[in-house]
Amino acid sequence: MENLKQDASKLGEEIGMKLNQTASSWSPMIKDLVDKLTGKDMKVTYDFQDLHIDIPQATGPDGKEIGSAKWKINGKFKISTEVKNKVATIE
Amino acid sequence: MSDNNELNNDEDNAIANSLAKFMKFSSGKINVRINNKPTLSLDFQRKTKRVLMDVKDASIFGMSDPSDDNLGLFEKLKAAKIIAQIFDENDITFSILRKGKKAISLGKEANPKLSRVITGSDDIQIDSIRQTAKLGRDIQKSQ
Numbered sequence: 001m002e003n004l005k006q007d008a009s010k011l012g013e014e015i016g017m018k019l020n021q022t023a024s025s026w027s028p029m030i031k032d033l034v035d036k037l038t039g040k041d042m043k044v045t046y047d048f049q050d051l052h053i054d055i056p057q058a059t060g061p062d063g064k065e066i067g068s069a070k071w072k073i074n075g076k077f078k079i080s081t082e083v084k085n086k087v088a089t090i091e
Numbered sequence: 092m093s094d095n096n097e098l099n100n101d102e103d104n105a106i107a108n109s110l111a112k113f114m115k116f117s118s119g120k121i122n123v124r125i126n127n128k129p130t131l132s133l134d135f136q137r138k139t140k141r142v143l144m145d146v147k148d149a150s151i152f153g154m155s156d157p158s159d160d161n162l163g164l165f166e167k168l169k170a171a172k173i174i175a176q177i178f179d180e181n182d183i184t185f186s187i188l189r190k191g192k193k194a195i196s197l198g199k200e201a202n203p204k205l206s207r208v209i210t211g212s213d214d215i216q217i218d219s220i221r222q223t224a225k226l227g228r229d230i231q232k233s234q
Binding site: 048 | 113119121123124125126127135137
């Protein structure tokens with residue numbers, strides 16, 4: 001029983017580490033995208049059409065199974081940016 | 092090569108690897124419109140492990156700051172080779188189209204003949220020299 005608890009805790013840690021690694025590699029990309037949009041005064045529409053992401057169950061380094069994931073994305077995502085003049089005009 | 096460059100390359104490779112895995116397990120489409128103008132579309136074909144990126148308006152490439160682009164032609168080609176190899180290792184074929192017409196393919200099903208001489212890679216195939224040249228001109232114009 002104690003072994004089972006330890007195994008479960010170790011598996012939880014492994015999944016947590018994997019999630020952290022994935023999140024840290026995606027965050028610079030999202031930052032870049034926002035940087036590129038900032039101050040451009042434009043409207044970008046991302047239209048997801050029946051996008052399925054289906055990550056299968058994988059086997060970790062110790063032969064442990066790591067959980068699978070399924071996402072389905074449908075719909076539009078809009079980002080608008082507007083340039084506002086912060087400098088007040090002096091008459 | 093400096094430690095910083097090595098670190099950046101490792102990070103870039105990790106991002107390319109994550110992207111390849113995302114592509115491998117995805118199906119469906121993403122269409123990008125800028126100011127209501129069709130700009131880019133991505134078609135993930137999971138069954139055939141193909142991803143088609145159609146560049147409808149190259150102005151999307153002009154959005155980046157030109158000062159960020161400090162890579163020479165050799166470095167760009169080297170980066171393309173590494174990315175193509177990562178796609179190949181993940182059994183993915185990534186095709187770039189210009190306005191619906193195939194220009195370049197990278198990865199698994201790329202079967203270069205003449206283009207191997209130009210790119211020096213077994214994983215990059217120039218499908219159409221005409222479309223590739225046009226795409227290059229479109230990108231240059233947008234910058």
